Amino acid sequence: MPEADESDQGSTAQDNAAEPLLVPAEGVPPVLASAREIVEAAAALAAGTGPLAVDAERASGFRYSARAYLIQLRRAGAGSFLIDPIPVADALAPLAEAVNGLEWVLHSADQDLPGLAELGLRPARLFDTELGGRLAGFERVGLAAMVERLLGRALRKGHGAADWSTRPLPDEWLNYAALDVELLLELRDEVAASLSEQGKIDWATQEFEYVRTAEPGAPKADRWRRTSGIHTLRRARQLAIVRELWTTRDTLARSRDVAPARILPDSAIVAAATTEPRTIAQLRVLPVFGGPRQRRYSREWLGAVDRGRALPDSDLPPLSQPYDGPPPVNRWERRDAAAAARLTRSRAAMGELSDEHAIPVENLLSPDLVRRLCWDGLPNYDRVGDPADLSADIDGFLKSGGARPWQRELAVPGLTVALTPPPPDA
Numbered sequence: 001m002p003e004a005d006e007s008d009q010g011s012t013a014q015d016n017a018a019e020p021l022l023v024p025a026e027g028v029p030p031v032l033a034s035a036r037e038i039v040e041a042a043a044a045l046a047a048g049t050g051p052l053a054v055d056a057e058r059a060s061g062f063r064y065s066a067r068a069y070l071i072q073l074r075r076a077g078a079g080s081f082l083i084d085p086i087p088v089a090d091a092l093a094p095l096a097e098a099v100n101g102l103e104w105v106l107h108s109a110d111q112d113l114p115g116l117a118e119l120g121l122r123p124a125r126l127f128d129t130e131l132g133g134r135l136a137g138f139e140r141v142g143l144a145a146m147v148e149r150l151l152g153r154a155l156r157k158g159h160g161a162a163d164w165s166t167r168p169l170p171d172e173w174l175n176y177a178a179l180d181v182e183l184l185l186e187l188r189d190e191v192a193a194s195l196s197e198q199g200k201i202d203w204a205t206q207e208f209e210y211v212r213t214a215e216p217g218a219p220k221a222d223r224w225r226r227t228s229g230i231h232t233l234r235r236a237r238q239l240a241i242v243r244e245l246w247t248t249r250d251t252l253a254r255s256r257d258v259a260p261a262r263i264l265p266d267s268a269i270v271a272a273a274t275t276e277p278r279t280i281a282q283l284r285v286l287p288v289f290g291g292p293r294q295r296r297y298s299r300e301w302l303g304a305v306d307r308g309r310a311l312p313d314s315d316l317p318p319l320s321q322p323y324d325g326p327p328p329v330n331r332w333e334r335r336d337a338a339a340a341a342r343l344t345r346s347r348a349a350m351g352e353l354s355d356e357h358a359i360p361v362e363n364l365l366s367p368d369l370v371r372r373l374c375w376d377g378l379p380n381y382d383r384v385g386d387p388a389d390l391s392a393d394i395d396g397f398l399k400s401g402g403a404r405p406w407q408r409e410l411a412v413p414g415l416t417v418a419l420t421p422p423p424p425d426a
Helices: 035-046 093-099 109-118 129-135 143-151 171-182 184-197 201-213 236-256 266-275 280-284 298-310 329-335 337-357 367-377 387-400 405-419
Strands: 019-021 049-057 070-076 079-083 103-106 125-128 153-155
Touching (some): 035 070, 070 171, 143 153, 184 201, 236 266, 367 387
Parallel strands (some): 049 103
Antiparallel strands (some): 049 070
16 A cells, blocks of 8 residues: 555655664763662653653564564653663562553563563553554554654664674664664654544554453464475475474473574475485485584484374375465465355455545554454345344354454444345346
């Protein structure tokens, strides 16, 4: 969707070049890593006013866990704080007492809230500037892009994907981290103003609360099937070997808190499943397996291959992943032409809503929920009766699937039309 005209999206920065924001106005704060420092920071934050800007840095791609390795906080009247939670994980109660009752402002909150919750830090209210930007119709919703658009400042970038479990953290990284919350409170106010001007602030409030209260999702079944390159394998026996290698790697990664790909890349798993080595010597001639880091686990890798090779045929995984819900959309026409037609009409209705309200389709309603509705969500799509009954059924289905009131209010009328069967002679 093209970005809406600036004049229709609330207050924005002037059309001049963005002013670089290179260092925090008050300097980079020290990293707090002792119980005494946490108590002092908690007292300062409690004495501040207004919402709390929050960010957290993880070590995705380096560590198995999603724990926070640095926490950034900022509040009016208190300033900014950088906290190393690793040495003080058991001493954060004073901080939780000071900040858990506040409104938190985060950018892409769903990324950081789980790791913060592990430390006992949970907001009473939430404002997500990234999600707010989506609802406001901004095409670019990265933090730097929104700060530049709404505040006229250019943020430094470059360390978001760094290994934040590194100790000590480099000064340049700390500067980057402090800047992430430097203007977050001002950004919150601009996004809120834009949402209010568009009549979307209540919608955003519902979305923020949904994110704040979301329960951790259950692990997806058969995660091993996401191994890159698995599509090149054609035999169930090969898939069994992939599953055993993937599970062995996952166990090692979890125990060492290392990202799985750093222990063994997907390409090596697929290579072993393709060649099915029978000895350590055959295993080690394969790419990666002969490397110094992998050689010490040669027996584990070969054991996984042997287990996959020894499985009885009845225990082999199916070549195609079992469906948890509707089949892939490209198979609908052949398996259920009526459902395919319902989905086409429903997608068109949601596209019209997206254009009308300048909100991405996926934020209007979960695409997966729409697919489930169109596939087998209602007991009898073809019944003849009052359209109000169909609307009530659709609303109930969407509600049971987690759709928020504002989403149902917008989507149900169009979906009712889309799911009403055409006349028999049409």
